[in-house]
Amino acid sequence: MRNTMRVLLATLASALVLTGPVAATPAKEAPWLPEAAAYRLTLFLGGLEPLPWDDIETAWSEPYRGSEYSTGAVEWLDRESDIEPDGLLNATMREDRQAVFAEATRLIALRIEEELDRVLAADDPAAAQLAVQTARELYRAFQDGIAAADPEAARRIGLAWLELNSSTGSAGVLGAGATSADRETMQAARAFISGYLAENYLLDSFAPRRTLSALPETAVLSGKAIEVPPSLPPGSDIFDQDPLPLLVLNFEEQGIDETDLPLVAYGDMLFDSAQIFGSPARDLRITCSTCHNRSDINQRLFIPGASHQPGAIDVDGAFFNPIFNDRRDDPIDIPSLRGLRFTGPYGRDGRFASLRDFTRNVIVGEFGGEEPTPFMLDALVAYMLEFDFLPNSMLTTDGRLTDAAPEAARRGEEIFNRPFAGLGDRSCAGCHVPDANFLDRQAHDIGSVAPGYEGARAGALDTPTLLGTAYTAPYFHDGSLPTLAAVVDWFDETKSLGLTGAERADLTAYLETVGAADEPFEAFDAENTAFRLAFAELTTFASTLDTLLPRRDAEHILLLTDTVAADLSADASTMSNLAARPEVYALAERLAEVGAAVRADDWAAAQAGWTAFKSEAAAIEERAF
Amino acid sequence: MPVHLTRRTMLVLAGAGAVSLAAPLAAQGDALRLAFIPQENPEKLLGDIEAITGWLASEIGVPVEGFVTIDHAAAVEALRNGDADISFMGALPFVLAEAEIGAVPLLSEVYRDAPSYTGRIFVRRDSGIDALADLQGRDIAFADPISESGYLYPLAEFVEAGLIEGPGAAEAFFGRVFFAGGYQQAMQAMAEGLVDAAGASQYADLLLTPQQQAEVTWIAESAPIPSHLVIARPGLDADLQDRFVDAMLRLNEPEHRNKLRYLYGPDGYVRADSAAYDGVRDMARRYRLLE
Numbered sequence: 001m002r003n004t005m006r007v008l009l010a011t012l013a014s015a016l017v018l019t020g021p022v023a024a025t026p027a028k029e030a031p032w033l034p035e036a037a038a039y040r041l042t043l044f045l046g047g048l049e050p051l052p053w054d055d056i057e058t059a060w061s062e063p064y065r066g067s068e069y070s071t072g073a074v075e076w077l078d079r080e081s082d083i084e085p086d087g088l089l090n091a092t093m094r095e096d097r098q099a100v101f102a103e104a105t106r107l108i109a110l111r112i113e114e115e116l117d118r119v120l121a122a123d124d125p126a127a128a129q130l131a132v133q134t135a136r137e138l139y140r141a142f143q144d145g146i147a148a149a150d151p152e153a154a155r156r157i158g159l160a161w162l163e164l165n166s167s168t169g170s171a172g173v174l175g176a177g178a179t180s181a182d183r184e185t186m187q188a189a190r191a192f193i194s195g196y197l198a199e200n201y202l203l204d205s206f207a208p209r210r211t212l213s214a215l216p217e218t219a220v221l222s223g224k225a226i227e228v229p230p231s232l233p234p235g236s237d238i239f240d241q242d243p244l245p246l247l248v249l250n251f252e253e254q255g256i257d258e259t260d261l262p263l264v265a266y267g268d269m270l271f272d273s274a275q276i277f278g279s280p281a282r283d284l285r286i287t288c289s290t291c292h293n294r295s296d297i298n299q300r301l302f303i304p305g306a307s308h309q310p311g312a313i314d315v316d317g318a319f320f321n322p323i324f325n326d327r328r329d330d331p332i333d334i335p336s337l338r339g340l341r342f343t344g345p346y347g348r349d350g351r352f353a354s355l356r357d358f359t360r361n362v363i364v365g366e367f368g369g370e371e372p373t374p375f376m377l378d379a380l381v382a383y384m385l386e387f388d389f390l391p392n393s394m395l396t397t398d399g400r401l402t403d404a405a406p407e408a409a410r411r412g413e414e415i416f417n418r419p420f421a422g423l424g425d426r427s428c429a430g431c432h433v434p435d436a437n438f439l440d441r442q443a444h445d446i447g448s449v450a451p452g453y454e455g456a457r458a459g460a461l462d463t464p465t466l467l468g469t470a471y472t473a474p475y476f477h478d479g480s481l482p483t484l485a486a487v488v489d490w491f492d493e494t495k496s497l498g499l500t501g502a503e504r505a506d507l508t509a510y511l512e513t514v515g516a517a518d519e520p521f522e523a524f525d526a527e528n529t530a531f532r533l534a535f536a537e538l539t540t541f542a543s544t545l546d547t548l549l550p551r552r553d554a555e556h557i558l559l560l561t562d563t564v565a566a567d568l569s570a571d572a573s574t575m576s577n578l579a580a581r582p583e584v585y586a587l588a589e590r591l592a593e594v595g596a597a598v599r600a601d602d603w604a605a606a607q608a609g610w611t612a613f614k615s616e617a618a619a620i621e622e623r624a625f
Numbered sequence: 626m627p628v629h630l631t632r633r634t635m636l637v638l639a640g641a642g643a644v645s646l647a648a649p650l651a652a653q654g655d656a657l658r659l660a661f662i663p664q665e666n667p668e669k670l671l672g673d674i675e676a677i678t679g680w681l682a683s684e685i686g687v688p689v690e691g692f693v694t695i696d697h698a699a700a701v702e703a704l705r706n707g708d709a710d711i712s713f714m715g716a717l718p719f720v721l722a723e724a725e726i727g728a729v730p731l732l733s734e735v736y737r738d739a740p741s742y743t744g745r746i747f748v749r750r751d752s753g754i755d756a757l758a759d760l761q762g763r764d765i766a767f768a769d770p771i772s773e774s775g776y777l778y779p780l781a782e783f784v785e786a787g788l789i790e791g792p793g794a795a796e797a798f799f800g801r802v803f804f805a806g807g808y809q810q811a812m813q814a815m816a817e818g819l820v821d822a823a824g825a826s827q828y829a830d831l832l833l834t835p836q837q838q839a840e841v842t843w844i845a846e847s848a849p850i851p852s853h854l855v856i857a858r859p860g861l862d863a864d865l866q867d868r869f870v871d872a873m874l875r876l877n878e879p880e881h882r883n884k885l886r887y888l889y890g891p892d893g894y895v896r897a898d899s900a901a902y903d904g905v906r907d908m909a910r911r912y913r914l915l916e
Contacts, residue, residue, distance in 0.1 A: 030809070068669055126696065133806055158819045162766060162803040165810070173771040174698050174721045176914040570835035578828075585839050 029234070033134065035081075036141040037064045037234035038073035039108050044233035045305045046097055046212040048318040050327060052305055053095050060088065065235035065302060083110050102206045109201035112138045116190050119164065125181060128168035136161050139193075142201060145214030148228040153216075157193055164189035230280030237302045237310070238290050243521035244530075245296035245471065248338070248388040258540050262547040266556070267383025269541035270376055273563040278368030281320055286367070288380075294522070295387040297334045297472050307331055312479050321368035328452075333479030338468050339389040342437045348477045350443045350462035356381050375556060389437070389467045390517030399434025405513050412510025415503055422495035428507075431463045438466040438514060447494060448476050469515035484511040534571040535584075538564050539617045542591060545610050554598050557606075561595030580623070587616050656688040657681070657869060660700040660709035663693050673887035680884055684872035687865065697722075704728055704858040711861075711869065713889065716851050716905045717773050717914070724915055727859040730897035731870050734852040736828075740895050741849035743827040744774035746782065747815055750842045754821060757786050757845050763821035766803040766811040775808055777908050778847035779824030786845075792912045808832055816841055851901045853889070870896065 032040065041059035045052055062072045069076065074085055088107055091099035115135035122128035139161070147154040167185035172178035200216035207220050213228045232238070251261060258265045270276055271288040291298050291313065299311040306314050314331035316324050332348055345353045352358035359380050363369040372380075394405040401413055416428045423430070432438040440463050449459035461477055475481040481490055485508045492499045499507065524530055541564050548557045569588035572581045590613045597605035659681075661674055674691035682689040692709075694700040697718040703709035705726045714722065722728040733740040746765075748754040754763070760783075768775025783789040789798045796802060803820060805811040808829040815823035816837045823829070827846065830838050855873065857866055875881050877893040885891055909915035 129806060136806075136810075155817075155819060158814065158817060162805055162810075162814055162819065165806045166802075166804045170770045170804070171696075173718050173914065174701055174725065176721060176909075177771055177912065179770065566836075569839040573831065573835040573838045578831075581838075582842070588839070 031068045032064065032140070032234045033137045034063065034067070034069050034071060034073040034076040035108065035111055036138050037067065039104050039141045040231075041233045041235065041304055042100060042104050043212040043214065046101060048305050049322070049325060050318075050329075051095075051097060052329075053092070055305055056100065057092055059304075060085065060092070064233075065304070066237065067234070077111075081111060081114055083107060083114060097212075098206070098208055101209055101212050102203075105201050105206065106203070108138055108141050109197045112197060113194060113202070116194060119168070120186060120190060122168075125169040125171045125178075128181065128186075129165060132161070132165045132168065135193075142214045142216070144231060145219075145228055146196075146200075146216055149215050149219030149226050153196060157196060160189040160192045164193070230283045232284060233304050235302070235304050237300050238284070238286060238298075239300060240293055241298055241300055244524075245294040246390065246517075246519055246522050247294040247296075248390055249386045250388045251386055253388065259543040259546075261382075262544045263379050263382045264386060265383075265540055266375075266544045266548075266560070267379035267381070268537070269544065269560055269563060270380050271383055272537075272541075272567070273559065275559055275563050276363055276369050276372060276376065278321065278370070281367045282369075288362070291334045292337045295338055295340075295384075296336045296468070299473070301334065309474070309479055311474065315362075315366040320366060324365045324368070330478075332477050333474060335464070336468060336472050337384060337387050339437060339465060340387045341385045343439060343465055344441065345462060348461050350441075355384065359384075373555065375553075376559075389465075390520055392467070392514075392517050394513050394516060399436075399438060399514075401510075401513065406509060408506050408509035409513035410510075411503075412506035412508070412513075415499070415507045416510050420495065420497050422497050428491075432466050439463045448478075448480075448490075466511060466514045468517060468520075470512055471515075471517070471520045484508055484515065487511070529576055531571060531575045534574070535568075535621070538568045538571070539621070542610075542613065542617075545594065549603070549607055549610060552603060554601075557598050558595055561591050561598070565589070565591040565595065580620070583616075583620055587613065587620065590616060656690060657685065657711065657865060658703075658709050659689065659691045660694050660703050660712035661691055662697060662700055662713055662715075663695070677884060677887040680881075681869070681872055684875065685865070685868045687868075701726060701728070704856070707858065709858065710865075711855060711857050713853065714856050715773070715853050716902060717771065717777070717909060719854050719856055720902055720906045720909050721915060722856065729857045729859060729861070729866075730854050730899050730902065731857050731866065732855040732873055732894040733897045733901070734854070734889070734891035735893040735895055736852060736891055738892070739849075740852050740898075740901070742774060742852060743849055744776075744778035744782075744824060744847040745827050745829075745843040746779050746845040747812060747823045747825065747830060747841050747843045748821065749815065749818070750840055752821060755844060757783055757788055759844075760822055761788070761798055762800050764801040764803070764819075765799050765822045765824060766805040766814040766820045767824040768808050768811050768826075769804055769806065771914075773850045773905065773908070774826040774847070775811065775829075776804070776824060777912055778850055779845070781908065781911070782845045782847055812841075848904060851905060852891070854897050855894070856897075 038060045041064060042056055045055050045059065060073045061075075063069050071079070074089070077083060077085055085103075085107060088100065088103035091103050112135050115131045115138065118131035119128050119135065122131060139157075143154070146157065163185055167182040167189065169179045169181040170177065196216075200218055203217055206217055209220070215226060215228060219226055249258075251264065252258065258268065271292075274282045274285045274287050277286065291301055297311060301307065301313060302310045303313060303319070306317050306319050308314075308329075308331045312331045312333045314329065316326040317329070317331075318325045335348065340355065344355060345351070346355055346358035352361065356377050359377060360372060363372050394402055394409070396402055401410055416432075419425045419427045419430075431440050431442070431444060433440050443460040443462050445457075445460040447459065449461065452458060469475070469484065473483060475484065475487050476490075481487050485504070488499075488504050488507050488511065491497060492504060522528075522533070524533075541560065544560060545557065548560070565588045568591065569585055572584040572588070575581055575584065590609055594606050594609040594613065597603070597609055659674075659678065661670060663670060670693060674693070678689040678691040694703060694709075694712075697714060700709065700712040700714065701718065701722040704712055704722065711731070712728075714728075719728060719730060723730075736742060746757065746760075754760060767779065770776055777792075780789070780792065780795060783795070783798065784791055789795055801820075803811075803814065805814050805823075808825040809832040811823040811825050812829050812832055814820045816833055822844075827843075830841055830843075833841065857869075873894050874896070876885055876888075882893075885893065906915065
């Protein structure tokens with residue numbers, strides 16, 4: 001019917017934008033009801049150290065990021081419910097974590113009860129079903145905790161929801177086909193759900209929680225160690241961008257096939273593998289490319305409590321690797337990795353001279369992964385050193401404008417090279433050196449970093465390149481400036497450059513010209529589909545088995561098969577040719593079988609599986625997707 | 626289907642902009658009134674209606690008003706009494722509205738190049754269930770008893786296979802039959818192992834996570850189900866009706882395609898072929914929904 005069709009199509013549409021070549025391909029979440037979203041955000045934020053109390057307050061007062069509802073939970077409750085959130089708001093004001101958890105948990109349980117009351121009180125099936133649906137959407141706030149602690153209870157509650165909805169009867173269509181409710185079944189199903197809530201969530205007091213989760217109280221009291229699978233809260237966005245940045249690899253532009261570069265191909269695979277990180281990043285299928293999408297950036301990326309705005313993240317906060325938590329709320333704008341071999345030292349402040357050291361720090365420090373093997377680091381570095389800048393026909397290789405550049409940019413070029421007293425008699429070009437890829441590989445304190453303490457000498461940042469920057473807004477280490485024009489204004493004001501309005505516009509035009517590219521984005525069409533790109537990449541990754549199998553390198557083979565088989569299977573959901581999905585699932589299973597054979601030390605079977613994979617992949621490749 | 630529209634939200638939304646949930650103005654010859662069936666989030670629908678009616682008005686040259694009805698029955702009632710000229714509607718309610726008030730089919734929605742879709746019986750790949758007959762005594766979840774692809778058409782496959790005598794005899798074949806409340810709920814119940822099978826739209830597996838999608842398959846597919854339509858009340862001015870249809874067909878053009886998202890998100894529209902709905906008329910009679 002209309003309602004379900006609409007939801008289905010919305011989901012179809014979102015399924016279609018999950019175009020991430022070999023990326024995590026997470027399913028887009030169904031929208032959360034405001035109070036359920038606020039509860040999940042509370043659980044997530046409540047687990048961070050230091051606890052961001054302002055964010056928790058906002059979680060209840062404002063709609064979550066990307067919400068389809070224009071109101072926050074408190075206003076929504078005022079409109080839709082008789083339940084008062086006063087206790088919760090009071091506990092938030094007192095910054096009492098346990099009380100906030102208890103009040104919020106009770107509130108959600110009470111809301112489910114309220115909707116269940118409405119189910120029973122409804123005088124027509126449509127109203128009853130609406131209340132069932134709302135109650136189930138609220139129950140979703142507890143669901144992962146129950147599933148982790150007590151699968152049998154989760155199953156029985158799942159059946160109770162089915163029984164409840166089925167027994168509400170049907171309003172029919174235009175009066176035809178109406179059926180009446182089965183009150184007895186309704187009451188029994190409701191009683192089962194309410195009984196579980198009463199025992200686990202609708203309690204006067206809760207045992208102290210070390211970490212906040214939706215685990216049922218009886219499970220917590222049992223003392224058993226129960227892991228709830230990590231999840232991101234409502235408002236998170238780790239999807240790929242649309243349009244997708246174009247990846248420019250040096251070898252590829254020279255016509256060299258990646259399958260002939262096994263070390264690079266393996267590094268490419270690792271760049272897209274969540275397996276190299278620890279939990280929670282690994283469980284959430286976060287990879288290098290989640291942030292550094294196609295060697296560039298992910299302007300959408302947002303995780304509540306870790307991002308202060310889209311495209312920024314605090315990788316040394318409480319969420320990813322608690323032992324690496326620097327207890328400073330200092331998210332940075334994700335930097336592009338284009339031209340990486342020319343942009344060292346690495347890190348916004350140039351803290352790592354070596355790309356290899358930087359990469360190890362990302363894996364082990366920031367994302368809590370196991371110590372990578374030398375081979376893994378070699379491969380990742382080999383791959384990342386292939387990242388080239390985007391070709392730009394308005395710029396010569398030594399940084400001068402070509403005839404294709406607009407006139408305003410030409411005027412701006414003169415300003416860019418003009419020394420200013422406010423810059424210590426240097427020009428913009430003094431640091432952003434045109435014939436050195438618009439950087440000088442030095443750190444300068446330009447006053448863009450607020451000092452962490454009085455007298456701090458800690459504000460120097462590595463000069464960033466200007467190449468490709470037309471597509472990497474916002475700017476500065478913290479993403480505080482939204483446009484290149486804002487960057488020009490910032491320098492003009494803080495360095496007293498004394499530029500006229502026209503000069504600022506010309507300088508901006510120059511930056512936009514230097515930062516431009518002939519083809520910044522991947523061009524998809526009926527032929528070059530997102531899935532085709534993903535399929536080509538994944539089969540390229542797998543090609544490293546030609547090198548690894550003869551070496552009987554079990555460790556690195558398993559890392560590959562675990563990553564690629566799962567991604568291949570997940571990416572099948574993005575195929576436009578839905579009928580061909582089973583073949584891709586079968587291919588993914590074939591690769592998983594190679595992994596299973598290696599685990600069983602059956603190298604003949606592994607080789608046979610790999611040979612079969614290659615011929616099946618070639619057969620799929622020959623047909624249109 | 627249940628709709629996410631409560632009395633409280635209705636009161637708030639009634640004051641919103643050019644669109645309303647309140648009764649529309651009495652019929653006037655120089656304006657077009659469109660009835661929309663509510664979806665998950667009425668706030669979004671109102672914004673969508675405002676966007677599309679504004680565009681339609683500029684294309685057709687008469688004021689276009691959109692309003693949200695409580696359900697299909699209310700939309701048909703609005704068409705009957707002239708409060709609405711046009712309504713968006715599912716195939717089954719359309720054939721009933723046609724019989725009841727002489728509603729006229731104008732346009733059919735297109736998805737993935739076809740003005741039709743199918744219903745399927747989905748199972749988990751590891752369930753060992755390969756054929757409809759394997760579901761004897763097993764549990765199944767459908768979307769809703771009046772859903773074409775989420776009940777009527779998939780169930781007809783069991784009748785076709787000689788496993789069920791006819792509508793109403795399903796309980797004798799299956800273990801338990803549930804109406805989960807929607808495609809997604811039915812599919813989740815199957816994927817999570819609460820039931821053995823789900824009857825839902827051919828695209829419903831896309832509502833599962835990519836991991837779940839790899840774990841499910843389908844064992845039967847229904848005859849094509851004609852897609853949702855745009856219908857008119859009988860007696861609508863022929864010229865106005867033509868101009869409306871022409872404007873809607875311009876949504877297929879590349880420069881206007883982005884507006885389709887304001888209209889339940891089809892890939893486009895084609896002129897409705899009334900004969901294409903014969904199968905639905907027949908289905909409605911088999912389920913005794915239509916005389």
